Amino acid sequence: MPTRYVAVCGATEATPSQLDAARQVGKLLARSGAIVINGGYGGVSGAASEGAASEGGTVVGLLSESDRDGANPHLTVSLPTGLGQGRNLLIVTAAESVIAIGRGWGTLSEIAHARRLGRAVFALDSWDVEGLEVVDTPAEAVKRAIGG
Template sequence: MGRRKQVAVCGPRECTEEEWSHAYEVGRLLAERDAVLVCGGHGGVMAGASAGARAGGGIVVGVLPEADRVNANGDLTVALPTGLGEARNALVVNAGDAVIVVGGSWGTLSELALAMRAGRVPVVQLGGWRVLDAHGRPPGDVLHARDPGEAVAMTGLWT
């Protein structure tokens, strides 16, 4: 029996109902596959993914920007206070065997970029902002999913 797969799920603290629902389903599907979900530990997409994973009986690790656990969401199994502020984004993405991004914000964009720079592929994006190169083309290494099931499948961790 090997180590469990770890998947970082990133997304904005303030999100739409659809993004929250997508994050919830991603979290539930990851728990169903016995993966450990790693996230930023707060609200929005992070809370949706955490709630889904917790409902599915999964393990949820929140890497918090603060030096305490006061603002951690209630669905975390483990809350890791870092005191690093937004620099904790690098810890979140580096903890994943794959990264799933749901929705978009400046912090989420930084996580996507950090994941790509660290070679944490696959990076799967579900909704959110689109990054284009100087020629108006999307970078080829970010995979775009249509729904939560496809996002989880596109990680390639269970093929």
């Protein structure tokens, strides 16, 4: 099966259960051989990165700033963009599918960009927006995101 590129999007200010879900999503994506793409800092991005790295996965962080300061330590590749929130478009453009966890405003912008691009978005404890596919577990999110 070809390598899949999956964005894991979510708020920096996430609940403990959302962080646990993100960590599990990262682990499962890494086990499947998918490349994880995210915003590269803390919160959901940090937890997903940690989970993927713990399984030897590849994690690409597209950072909002023009340097690597503050990037989470679990990234395989950290790419400073200097684009601020504009980097959200890059994150979902680089991905083939998106898993959204939590309800931050940045997450909502990533969802909107992804849907505009025709990317499938799987919502796990996230926004209830028309066009999203709501899933109940990290395993279901990953299975759907990688085309299983």
